[in-house]
Amino acid sequence: MKNKYGFTLAEVLLTLGIIGVVAALTLPAANSLMPDQTKIMYLKAYDTVSETMKNLASNKKLFPLCNSNNINCTNYPFINTDKPLDPKYEDCEGSTKLCKLFALSLGAEALKCPSGIMWVDTDFDDWFDENISFTTQNGFQWSITKLLNTGSMGSIFLNVAVDVNGNTAPNCIYDEEKCPKPDRFKFFVYANGVVQPADPVGLYYTNTRTSLTRKNFEIENTAYPNPDTSLQTVLTTTCN
DSSP states (O other): OOOOOOOOHHHHHHHHHHHHHHHHHHHHHHHHHSOOHHHHHHHHHHHHHHHHHHHHHTOTTTSOSBOTTOBBOSSOGGGOOSOOSSGGGTTOOGGGHHHHHHHHHTTOOOSOOOBSOOOOGGGHHHHHHHOOOEEOTTSOEEEEEEEEEEETTEEEEEEEEEETTTTSTTOOOOBTTTBSSOSEEEEEEETTSOEEEOSHHHHHHHHTOOTTTOOOOSOOGGGSOOOOSOHHHHHTOBOO
């Protein structure tokens, strides 16, 4: 009869100890390779805003080159707040025109489009909760407010804010102490259709985008109306 050999208790404990050490060394590296789901959702939101605004800015039926005051809107189409030439969107006019068109482009209806409201960072989350414009099918909550300020690229024409996971926590904008991992982000939309991240985490996400998922998020002059004059000049220029 042959002797049967097994592992001793010491050998089992030694093996488990080695496995534990290897796991402790490799798990952090493995976790670092896991995709950041918030970053993925943010970039999806950023691409959505960028592509939608570019398409709207180039749609001459929605934003004709001249408005009812005979002002040339070629370089800054979003300053045209007249009723669109397309009768399907005749309800989209005035200060909430772009907000409503943006919502419709995403398959939603803007129920609330605040105008002329300045963002105050300290109260941003309370403001967002009270001013959600619409929710898209992917669960993103959007809040839009009009803001017309002269600046680079003509004007910051619109503020767009998004909560990329809806009602799920943490429901906050970036704050170094209170909200280091936010799910709410802001974008500036300029009068010529250009979109830029407007918060530090959003800037980090776009600047660290990998080549495999990178779209051309940097501004190309050929993709948007060319802001070759200041907005103030445009507002005083009539169509010939």
